Amino acid sequence: MPDDHYVDYSQLLSQLLNDQFELNDTVISFLYHLFPGELFVKAMSLLDSNDMFIYVFDKAHAQCEHSESTETEPDGSGKEAREPQDAEADADANNFTNSFSSSHTDNTDLVSLLYKAPETVLYRLVVKPETAQGPPICVDLDHWFCSCEEYGSQFQQNFIRDTSENREPSIYSRAVTELNASASSNSDRFAQLPLQHNVQRYFRHELVLCPHLLAFAILLQTSSQVLTYFTQKNATVYLITVQHLDEWLKLHLNMIQ
Numbered sequence: 001m002p003d004d005h006y007v008d009y010s011q012l013l014s015q016l017l018n019d020q021f022e023l024n025d026t027v028i029s030f031l032y033h034l035f036p037g038e039l040f041v042k043a044m045s046l047l048d049s050n051d052m053f054i055y056v057f058d059k060a061h062a063q064c065e066h067s068e069s070t071e072t073e074p075d076g077s078g079k080e081a082r083e084p085q086d087a088e089a090d091a092d093a094n095n096f097t098n099s100f101s102s103s104h105t106d107n108t109d110l111v112s113l114l115y116k117a118p119e120t121v122l123y124r125l126v127v128k129p130e131t132a133q134g135p136p137i138c139v140d141l142d143h144w145f146c147s148c149e150e151y152g153s154q155f156q157q158n159f160i161r162d163t164s165e166n167r168e169p170s171i172y173s174r175a176v177t178e179l180n181a182s183a184s185s186n187s188d189r190f191a192q193l194p195l196q197h198n199v200q201r202y203f204r205h206e207l208v209l210c211p212h213l214l215a216f217a218i219l220l221q222t223s224s225q226v227l228t229y230f231t232q233k234n235a236t237v238y239l240i241t242v243q244h245l246d247e248w249l250k251l252h253l254n255m256i257q
């Protein structure tokens with residue numbers, strides 16, 4: 001569906017932080033109104049929940065053999081430095097991430113790479129299951145996909161069951177906005193899909209957007225300062241490097257169980 005993409009969501013969301021590298025309350029109250037319902041509030045509480053994981057496969061140092069597992073905090077503070085009330089969350093997180101070894105490589109470089117050349121990084125986005133029995137929630141920003149029920153029902157409703165007379169003929173054209181090839185390139189990265197034939201494409205997030213997608217888009221489609229804030233200063237989002245191929249594969253097995 002050819003259209004213009006007017007609002008630069010990346011730019012707006014990157015103003016979450018002020019010059020003192022703290023959350024900007026004025027901007028937050030504005031952003032609250034930018035998204036429907038409680039979506040923005042839910043995304044912000046997810047970012048504060050210790051339930052979000054960014055797993056990065058370290059291809060450069062990848063090994064195949066199994067080794068002792070270790071777990072390190074993305075902020076480098078170690079578990080001893082965490083508040084006591086985080087103990088339960090840590091226990092849950094450890095249960096979910098059990099046996100994944102991670103190394104505390106230079107996260108500053110990793111954050112920079114995730115912004116400057118994300119196509120060179122193999123990474124997976126996971127939210128801890130809401131219940132012990134539930135499956136983890138998997139998010140794929142490149143395809144604007146989330147495995148949660150909310151995403152599934154919105155997709156069904158807006159793209160599959162759409163019976164309006166003037167609907168687009170294919171699900172793709174209903175779901176994706178392609179920028180006019182003659183238009184100047186757009187700097188907005190929010191809900192942006194990989195280039196196809198040099199055409200900039202955006203998923204129509206106004207039709208399908210859940211808190212998980214919004215929260216990961218805030219982390220990875222705004223500015224590297226925002227990612228640094230949540231993974232290092234606030235330290236409520238885990239940025240974990242996986243160096244062993246068997247553990248990387250185990251991560252995927254856990255996702256589909």
Ligand SMILES: [Zn+2]
Pocket residue numbers: 137146147148149150151210211212213
């Ligand atoms: Zn979701």
